[in-house]
Amino acid sequence: MFYKNVLFIFPMFLFGFYSVFSGTAIYDNFLYQMFNVFFTGAPIMWFGIMDFEVSRHKFLEKSKYYRIGFNGKTFLLNF
Numbered sequence: 001m002f003y004k005n006v007l008f009i010f011p012m013f014l015f016g017f018y019s020v021f022s023g024t025a026i027y028d029n030f031l032y033q034m035f036n037v038f039f040t041g042a043p044i045m046w047f048g049i050m051d052f053e054v055s056r057h058k059f060l061e062k063s064k065y066y067r068i069g070f071n072g073k074t075f076l077l078n079f
Helices: 002-018 029-050 056-061 063-067 072-078
Strands: none
Touching: none
């Protein structure tokens, strides 16, 4: 996370010298808002979507895989 923010702020610091620290923005406001959302959320969403322990063909062949992750006892113990 630290390096991500350094790479985001360092060009703004250098642009300050170019613009004589007038407060002119180098990036669009949309980029400010979406920077952390994209660079921290996108890898987590990618891993969550693309991580498969069992292929979809095995799920279609054997229905016992649907019962592995959830049952009432596990729900009550974790609630």
